[in-house]
């Protein structure tokens with residue numbers, strides 16, 4: 255396929271406009287909260303790559319009776335901030351901060367979550383780790399295996415991502431890049447997730463909902 259940027263009409267339509275842009279971010283995160291099942295005192299949420307708590311805070315505002323939340327984040331300073339923010343909103347909840355990441359061989363809790371959320375982690379982390387696409391996919395597959403175990407057979411996974419642009423290309427030996435929707439969906443299926451559904455999309459911004467198969 256020729257590079258779409260070489261086509262003058264395509265160029266004029268898309269110049270600086272393909273990626274959704276930061277102004278879409280509140281909608282993107284809000285849609286994830288709206289896609290969740292109801293959460294209450296009996297439920298456990300695991301927020302993977304919680305950062306400073308942006309997504310957990312939105313969920314805590316929507317579900318102030320949430321019983322238990324695990325914040326998984328390898329950056330200790332961000333994790334500390336996320337913990338403080340969530341504690342303010344959920345003073346009665348059990349809050350477990352866990353300084354760890356997925357896809358790194360860390361020992362992680364298994365299969366007690368009603369919902370596992372991943373807010374803009376898989377594609378950016380895969381990209382920022384560098385190397386080839388082959389190496390990126392190896393990390394992604396390990397990360398998805400961890401997410402599969404974290405969710406367990408009763409859990410749902412909600413993954414908010416920004417995908418590859420239409421002009422991104424390259425095989426496994428080329429530099430790492432973000433994945434297309436079809437590629438990412440295939441990786442979910444390969445890791446043992448089922449019912450993979452896109453519950454939101456605006457240009458590169460997507461939310462995928464899925465649940466693990468009970469036995470892999």
Ligand SMILES: C[S@@+](CC[C@H](N)C(=O)[O-])C[C@H]1O[C@@H](n2cnc3c(N)ncnc32)[C@H](O)[C@@H]1O
Pocket residue numbers: 302303304305306307308309326327328329332354355356357358372373374375378379
């Ligand atoms: C783009 S930020 C998103 C943070 C937060 N979820 C949000 O939506 O604001 C990506 C986060 O993933 C974390 N991270 C890096 N490596 C990770 C890994 N292996 N597993 C989980 N999270 C990781 C980073 O420290 C960073 O906080």
